Amino acid sequence: MEENRRFIRVDTPVVVEFPNPATMKTERSFTRDVSEAGMRFPTAVKLEIGQELPLALDLPFGNQAMHATGQVVWIREISRVGPTQYEVGVRFVWVEDPDRQRLFRHLAGFITRRL
Numbered sequence: 001m002e003e004n005r006r007f008i009r010v011d012t013p014v015v016v017e018f019p020n021p022a023t024m025k026t027e028r029s030f031t032r033d034v035s036e037a038g039m040r041f042p043t044a045v046k047l048e049i050g051q052e053l054p055l056a057l058d059l060p061f062g063n064q065a066m067h068a069t070g071q072v073v074w075i076r077e078i079s080r081v082g083p084t085q086y087e088v089g090v091r092f093v094w095v096e097d098p099d100r101q102r103l104f105r106h107l108a109g110f111i112t113r114r115l
Contacts (some may be wrong), residue, residue, distance in 0.1 A: 007035035010110040015058035020045050021066070031057075037102060038070065038091040039054040043081055047072050052093065059106050066102055 013030040016039065020027050027087040029041045039057075047053070051072045070090035078087050095103070 005073070007037045008108050009033040009040075010036045012106075012110060014039075014106075017056045017058075018053045018070075021047070021051065021053075028077075031039065032073055032087070034103070034107065036092075036100070036107065038073070038086060040089050042078065042085055042087050044085055046084075046086065047075060047088055049073065049075060053090070055090070059102050066099040067096070068099065076094050 011033050013032075014034055015028065016031055017026050017028050019025070022045075027043060027045050027103045029043050032042065034040075036059075048099055053070050053072065055070045057068070059066045069092070071093045072088055073091045074089040076087050078085050087105045
């Protein structure tokens with residue numbers, strides 16, 4: 001299968017927070033991988049494809065979280081014992097430039113170590 005991604009994905013656990021659309025309580029997870037264009041993370045929250053979420057990512061290189069708006073592009077149920085868990089793919093649809101630069105620096109550190 002040919003890879004069509006434009007951005008390199010980095011396997012890095014970054015804390016991600018988003019509001020549960022049903023309860024508006026803050027949910028917390030860790031990314032499985034992140035790129036300049038989006039990320040993948042597990043959650044017990046049933047989200048919908050196309051749904052937009054305000055996101056906060058706890059990146060290094062700053063005292064504040066990176067804020068973005070992400071759109072759910074895919075969801076798959078992952079087998080777990082206990083409550084249903086989902087893996088979610090999110091595409092960034094809005095990120096302020098300073099936060100995008102912080103994300104790029106964070107990812108670049110992993111990429112240069114691979115070379």
